[in-house]
Amino acid sequence: MSTKRFTLQELQAKKDAGRPITVVTAYDLSSARLVDRAGIDVILVGDSLGMVMLGLESTVPVTMDEMVHHAKAAARGADHALLVGDMPFLSYQASRTEAVRNAGRFLKEGGMGAVKLEGGRTMADTVRAIADAGIPVMGHIGLTPQSISRLGGYRVQGKTAPAALGLLEDARALEAAGCFSIVLESVPAAVASAISRRLSVPTIGIGAGAGCDGQVLVYHDMLGLFDDFQPRFVKRYANLGETIHGALTAYREDVEARRFPAEEHTYAMPDDELASFLETLGD
């Protein structure tokens, strides 16, 4: 694995060569360091942090300040991966000026190399404005969690022919507006594959099948750290929640039984200093 930062050009080269792109979310120093050291191409500081880190019911309440706070921490842990900051709800919808300013915060303050935002054709002008400011933009269509109220829940998108054609139009509009890559979330595999073959830029799938140019999973989902619910598309690669529970329970039992701390976890004092100390105390 090279030690230099993964670039947008390398991302595109992977699509062009038919080599799958890997993306995982991370939200702080230690998760970003682990993802980076595993050789993952792209770290997404996703607004999913609202649910898995902050305990919110959806991504909707997440703020720009919260995103920048987590982006900064994740950036300190990643030397290699391309870093993408996820623009939270209402940080880019109200006006293009605000969108450019908030996207810029991810680069200036958060240490990110690019931003992601949700939405298709209706967001094309916003994408163009951010890209024209020199900020690389990743699109996100299909199931867009920030629009969960309008979508009526976490449902698969593009299941009818007109809806699937609408997604293709969205993807084409985002590509034309300057997106360097597009996330396809919860879309039938055949639709995601057809879109991926028609775009020049790479698609990154989550619940969108193997025909995408890359895949993304949420760190907490794939590692078994968040079990409030588990979408069908998640593959669990570890059950760290259980491992951590076991370790914490063992610690509690050790302290309660006075097995911890042991001699090897304890600092000693030179004998003469100890004797003088005790003598002064009169012990």
Ligand code: KIV
């Ligand atoms: O916020 C997030 O983690 C995301 C991914 C699921 C694509 O947007």
